[in-house]
Amino acid sequence: MKNRPFLQRLRHALHGGWYAFQRENSLRTQVLLAGAGSLWLLGWQASATHWLLFALASALMLAAELFNSAIEALCDHLHPERHPAIGRIKDMAAAAVLITTLPFVLSLLAPLWVYIGS
Numbered sequence: 001m002k003n004r005p006f007l008q009r010l011r012h013a014l015h016g017g018w019y020a021f022q023r024e025n026s027l028r029t030q031v032l033l034a035g036a037g038s039l040w041l042l043g044w045q046a047s048a049t050h051w052l053l054f055a056l057a058s059a060l061m062l063a064a065e066l067f068n069s070a071i072e073a074l075c076d077h078l079h080p081e082r083h084p085a086i087g088r089i090k091d092m093a094a095a096a097v098l099i100t101t102l103p104f105v106l107s108l109l110a111p112l113w114v115y116i117g118s
């Protein structure tokens with residue numbers, strides 16, 4: 001199953017993303033936030049640098065959420081019963097997502113800072 005053709009791997013990745021999107025409320029919320037953030041930057045006629053920062057921050061946040069969802073799904077599959085260790089693992093994965101929301105919010109505030117400073 002290793003070293004499959006690129007198009008096949010791409011199909012698997014898109015399938016995984018779509019599965020997570022259908023299953024996870026928080027991923028859908030973050031996609032919505034990224035969309036709303038794009039409208040916000042459009043409204044500010046943001047510079048290329050601000051768009052780049054926003055794109056990087058959004059990609060980081062969405063990727064972290066996908067990893068979080070994958071860890072949650074793995075935990076639930078391997079250990080469906082409640083256990084303090086599973087709770088801690090899920091809490092750590094959630095903390096990683098929380099950290100990535102900081103650059104996302106900062107990337108949205110960047111045009112505002114430039115405006116206030118000018």
Ligand SMILES: Nc1ncnc2c1ncn2[C@@H]1O[C@H](COP(=O)(O)OP(=O)(O)OP(=O)(O)O)[C@@H](O)[C@H]1O
Pocket residue numbers: 024025026068072079080081082083084085086087088090091094
């Ligand atoms: N099997 C378990 N054993 C112990 N605690 C758990 C277990 N499953 C979840 N928890 C606790 O509940 C919290 C929420 O877990 P859950 O799997 O419901 O994620 P979620 O709220 O759907 O997260 P997300 O919004 O990222 O999808 C975990 O962070 C953990 O503290």
